[in-house]
Amino acid sequence: MIVTIVLTAGQFFAKAQYKDPGILPPPPPSNDTQWGVASLDSAGMPNLTPTIPPTYEALAKSTLAADLKTPDNVKTEVEYDPALGCYIVRTKVGEFEIGTPFMLTPEQYNDIELRRSMQQYFNRRNGELVKGKTEKEPFNVLDMNFALGPLEKIFGPGGVQLKTQGSVQISAGIKSNKTDNPALSLTARRKTYFDFNQKIQANVNATVGDRMKFGMTYNTDATFDFDSKNIKLAYEGKEDDIVKNIEAGNVSMTTGSSLIRGGTALFGLKTTMQFGKLTATALVSQQNSESQSVNTKGGAQTTDFTINADEYDENRHYFLGHFFRDNYDTFAQRLPYVSSGVQITRIEVWVTNKSGNYNQSRNIVGFMDLGENKVLSSNYWQPNPAYDNTCNQSNNLLQTIKTEYPDARNINTVTQALEPLQAYGIDGGKDYEKVESARLLQSSEYTLNPTLGYISIKTALHADEVLAVAYEYTYHGQVFQVGEFSADISQSDQSLYVKMLKSTTVSPRTPIWNLMMKNVYSLGAYQVQKSNFRLN
Incomplete structure (x- = not known):
């Protein structure tokens, strides 16, 4: 059901777009009737609408009183009588009835509940619109949101959103070493330097509309160097766009063929385009990882190694x-x-x-x-x-x-x-x-x-x-x-x-x-079997 809200001087009412004989429409506005005032008597005094509706017609057709708020202790209860098959409406203050009860048929009760639910829905929507215009969220550096304005036609709705999460721990100190070496000068015997240690785990996520996304991850405790810093800028096109996706930063490459292997830990530019039924993926990047082949024989792992002659195990x-x-x-x-x-x-x-x-x-x-x-x-x-x-x-x-x-x-x-x-x-x-x-x-x-x-x-x-x-x-x-x-x-x-x-x-x-022996080298391996070791 579509309802049009018409606002006039001092009053507003809901005008239905169609007529349903099963539901009583609201009364038309009157030029000499104000909100909560039915008419004027012979002395020129207003006749107020009764606070307690006496009948179903007064409850469904007449405009309720709006000059005063109903006290909180006045409650309207609806009870269903299975013997009569009707709903009984009672108005009470505590346990005492202050009005004459009247009965409603199931059809009448359903009509009133429908009208009340519709009124509550539109009141809630109007309240959200007014609240969004009048109230502003406090500014937060870690969670920012800006409107794009005319640029929404390019990047889509949603505005600019920036959210930061994580933790940063920084410790600073001073170290001073003194060596009583007579061969050194007095100024060279003491060395003082700063000692800094940091532990950072931060995630930054930003979106521009619903098409462009930016993500950055920084972790100083990562196992590998290429995992410590991840930066990715992505643009996602719509279903009917030729450019489906553009990624810059840390990208990945996957192929559906076993002849051409994909790559990991790539840093560069990747784009995906579609021309009808043809999909083209272009990638220009630098690979920061290394792949190694491991051979096993009899439950033991064999690995090839290469060591330069000057890479001996020094000072040991x-x-x-x-x-x-x-x-x-x-x-x-x-x-x-x-x-x-x-x-x-x-x-x-x-x-x-x-x-x-x-x-x-x-x-x-x-x-x-x-x-x-x-x-x-x-x-x-x-x-x-x-x-x-x-x-x-x-x-x-x-x-x-x-x-x-x-x-x-x-x-x-x-x-x-x-x-x-x-x-x-x-x-x-x-x-x-x-x-x-x-x-x-x-x-x-x-x-x-x-x-x-x-x-x-x-x-x-x-x-x-x-x-x-x-x-x-x-x-x-x-x-x-x-x-x-x-x-x-x-x-x-x-x-x-x-x-x-x-x-x-x-x-x-x-x-x-x-x-100092310079003929000892470290393989960086453990539990090396002497019988299976070969050196060229």
């Missing part, structure tokens, strides 16, 4: 001395049998303490030339030709430090005590390093090859960390020792003299540069 694997490095090929030429005659029986590995654990810590002074006979950084140390292998007696370094520089035992006076050695080209930070409260590594933190004489640290060392060792081994039935063990110097406040394998000064010109 070290020879214990030049004696083991120079004889490595000779000792390992008959693998799996190692013909070295060496068996390392005891070892202590010391590193710079950055963990804050001081349970097994000692002050150490590591010397580069300790235990060396042929490869020496300084000519000041005299080699002993009686010892061809590495040991404390291979040169006079340890004996000279003990006798001529006794103050080097005190970690606070190491720099001053060994300062005279600078005249012979022996400098701190290069030829020797002092480490206060160095940490003793547990046996689970490194792997020792007792016959070939090298160790592998489980965690790679940083450039500013020092690595030093003291070990004991047997060679051709004789026992040799390099460095001092913690049990040799019982006083914990005195420094230990140990063999330095890595210093804070990284230079290929120093002899200990060759102690």
Whole structure:
């Protein structure tokens, strides 16, 4: 049913577009009748419409009173009497009737309910229109909505909508590292820098009308780099448009043929057009992913790998001395049998303490030339030709430090005590390093090859960390020792003299540069079977 709302001065009424004899139409407007006023009496006073309708005709035909609001305690109830087959209309205040009840037939009751439901529907629609024009939603930066105006003919209805969701966490701090290295200037001993850490998970969705959409996703915790940032701008055409779809940003390509494979993690431009029954898809993009083929045989996975020669596993694997490095090929030429005659029986590995654990810590002074006979950084140390292998007696370094520089035992006076050695080209930070409260590594933190004489640290060392060792081994039935063990110097406040394998000064010109093994590579794989490994 279509109803036309006609508004006149001081009144409005509903005018039906057709006549149904089963429903009583509303009364026509009267020129001398105002809202809620029926007529004027002889004295010129208005006759008010009764608040309580006495009959069905008054309820369905007459205009109800509008001058006063019916009190809330006045209730009109409708009861159905099955014996009579009619509806009884009662007007009550509480439990007392204030009007004469009258009966309605089922047809009359249905007509009244239809008229009332229609009136409530149009009142609700009119209220929504008025509310939409008068009330404005508060401005929200994360959820914005703008009207397009004349541009709706191009992009369609809906306006511009922008919605942002997600979370952003930013932590900032300052780190300051101080290295008491006498070889460095005072300004270079302390390094202060800012430390920022951020965690962002944000989604931005925008629409322009019902045709253009924009989406952006930023996630710093994504597993892959190409998943951390996703940007997509899409335009969707109508059913009768030639251009069906245009996408820019992170797009995907799917094909219905097994001969031409689709691509993933694509960044570029994609368009879909339709010419009658012909559909054409064009794509120009850059692929940010890589596909690999995995072969399995007997339940095991086989994967091809390629590694450059300079991509060795650095700062983890070290020879214990030049004696083991120079004889490595000779000792390992008959693998799996190692013909070295060496068996390392005891070892202590010391590193710079950055963990804050001081349970097994000692002050150490590591010397580069300790235990060396042929490869020496300084000519000041005299080699002993009686010892061809590495040991404390291979040169006079340890004996000279003990006798001529006794103050080097005190970690606070190491720099001053060994300062005279600078005249012979022996400098701190290069030829020797002092480490206060160095940490003793547990046996689970490194792997020792007792016959070939090298160790592998489980965690790679940083450039500013020092690595030093003291070990004991047997060679051709004789026992040799390099460095001092913690049990040799019982006083914990005195420094230990140990063999330095890595210093804070990284230079290929120093002899200990060759102690770092550069023939160990990481495949990035686990549980590799030795029998199925092939190297070309």
